[in-house]
Amino acid sequence: MNFDLTEEHIAVRDAARDFAKTALLPGVIERDNAQSFPAEQIQEMGALGFMGMMVDPKYNGGGMDTISYVLAMEEISKVDASASVSMSVNNSLVCWGLEKYGTEAQKGKYLKPLASGALIGAFCLSEPEAGSDATSQQTEAIDMGDHYLLNGTKNWITNGNSASIYLVIAQTDREKGHKGINCLIVEKEMEGFVVGKKEDKLGIRGSDTHMLSFTDVKVPKENRIGEDGFGFNFAMNTLNGGRIGIAAQALGIASGAFELARNYSLERKTFNKPIAHHQAISFKLADMATEIEAARLLVLKAAYEKDQKRDFSKWSAMAKLMASEVAMKTTVEAVQIHGGYGFVKEYHVERLMRDAKITQIYEGTSEIQRIVISRKILTELDG
Numbered sequence: 001m002n003f004d005l006t007e008e009h010i011a012v013r014d015a016a017r018d019f020a021k022t023a024l025l026p027g028v029i030e031r032d033n034a035q036s037f038p039a040e041q042i043q044e045m046g047a048l049g050f051m052g053m054m055v056d057p058k059y060n061g062g063g064m065d066t067i068s069y070v071l072a073m074e075e076i077s078k079v080d081a082s083a084s085v086s087m088s089v090n091n092s093l094v095c096w097g098l099e100k101y102g103t104e105a106q107k108g109k110y111l112k113p114l115a116s117g118a119l120i121g122a123f124c125l126s127e128p129e130a131g132s133d134a135t136s137q138q139t140e141a142i143d144m145g146d147h148y149l150l151n152g153t154k155n156w157i158t159n160g161n162s163a164s165i166y167l168v169i170a171q172t173d174r175e176k177g178h179k180g181i182n183c184l185i186v187e188k189e190m191e192g193f194v195v196g197k198k199e200d201k202l203g204i205r206g207s208d209t210h211m212l213s214f215t216d217v218k219v220p221k222e223n224r225i226g227e228d229g230f231g232f233n234f235a236m237n238t239l240n241g242g243r244i245g246i247a248a249q250a251l252g253i254a255s256g257a258f259e260l261a262r263n264y265s266l267e268r269k270t271f272n273k274p275i276a277h278h279q280a281i282s283f284k285l286a287d288m289a290t291e292i293e294a295a296r297l298l299v300l301k302a303a304y305e306k307d308q309k310r311d312f313s314k315w316s317a318m319a320k321l322m323a324s325e326v327a328m329k330t331t332v333e334a335v336q337i338h339g340g341y342g343f344v345k346e347y348h349v350e351r352l353m354r355d356a357k358i359t360q361i362y363e364g365t366s367e368i369q370r371i372v373i374s375r376k377i378l379t380e381l382d383g
């Protein structure tokens with residue numbers, strides 16, 4: 001067993017760290033306040049190869065492994081989780097799904113500009129009445145022969161307005177249950193597609209989360225991903241990888257908050273000594289560091305299992321569950337260590353605390369991760 005990173009991994013991590021400090025940190029508080037999408041920064045991330053990191057270079061990707069991807073995700077998320085959620089959705093939901101299951105024509109037309117970062121993608125599964133219970137889709141894609149007629153509403157869609165390409169999951173044959181669901185590639189310009197209300201959120205306020213509506217949108221048959229009825233399996237298989245991205249995001253939020261708390265605790269003095277030298281504070285830091293390392297090992301393990309092309313669904317669910325719980329706990333403690341300063345915006349930790357919460361909710365809540373893990377471990381024991 002080898003726990004060392006390769007030189008390439010270290011170079012990718014350092015490049016992401018440098019970018020986060022120089023391009024994302026300036027203005028991150030203002031973007032959070034104004035709920036403004038980091039459009040320029042995302043464009044730059046595309047130019048640096050962060051938006052299609054794992055895609056084969058023949059489709060404009062970086063040809064990197066999942067370990068590189070999680071290292072970069074952690075660094076970007078330490079500073080700006082609104083930018084990193086766009087990166088995660090584009091890399092591990094949209095590009096991965098298209099590369100794995102798309103036709104050559106779909107890859108040429110859609111994957112190439114998405115992997116280079118020229119365009120941004122969105123993944124549209126959730127609906128007002130179907131979040132965790134994802135098979136209860138109400139959005140319909142009626143088979144009209146050479147095209148589908150798409151009608152319905154999607155909720156909470158990340159990159160909702162900034163995307164150009166949308167992977168939309170919809171019911172074609174209700175009687176077939178989850179085997180009657182398809183995934184269609186929808187372009188923003190298609191008639192009948194409207195980007196609706198923007199959500200006003202607790203955290204990741206720079207990320208543009210929108211409701212989307214589809215009214216008699218004609219989607220050509222060649223825009224269906226996979227065989228007829230493959231859409232739900234497509235979504236589940238894709239989310240397994242997406243959850244590694246969100247686990248890495250949560251890890252980054254936790255480690256960003258830890259670094260700020262540690263540095264602050266060495267500077268801030270009370271009762272004639274740095275607060276780090278009060279045992280109550282140093283023990284908090286010890287617990288934070290230990291839990292972050294445990295989460296990091298699980299995130300890297302999930303990435304490693306994916307790179308080995310083994311079934312990694314249990315690992316990605318465990319990594320997301322663990323890292324998101326650690327992110328929430330660590331950021332709350334980071335605010336506590338900052339005292340009153342932690343409660344004001346310029347010290348960053350209150351934002352990280354607000355951002356941490358979403359990692360326990362999207363791409364499957366912590367309760368859903370426990371369902372995925374328990375089903376897997378019970379089958380393994382039975383088998």
Ligand code: CAA
Nearest residue numbers: 125126131132133134135158178236237313362363364368
């Ligand atoms: N990996 C692969 N396949 C899976 C799977 C997984 N983790 N979980 C379920 N499936 C497959 C099953 O094998 C089954 O397929 P077959 O019949 O071909 O074997 C099919 O999915 C249906 O499975 P279930 O009968 O178990 O389905 P269920 O109705 O009991 O629900 C669930 C399963 C795990 C709860 C699922 O609905 C789920 O994951 N819900 C959460 C949805 C979610 O994560 N949404 C995220 C939206 S995207 C997002 O949030 C992006 C963002 O914020 C940035």
Ligand code: FAD
Nearest residue numbers: 123124125126131132133156157158209362363364365367
């Ligand atoms: P519900 O499913 O209604 O769950 C409510 C509560 O009940 C939760 O605590 C849940 O864990 C619990 N619960 C539900 N079922 C069970 C059960 N069987 N056992 C135990 N507990 C259960 N979706 C997309 O498709 N694409 C996106 O890009 C996207 N981006 C998002 C961005 C943001 C900022 C947000 C807030 C959401 C986003 N989502 C996206 C949606 C997200 O994936 C869902 O909100 C999430 O899956 C939960 O669904 P829900 O909100 O309907 O909650």
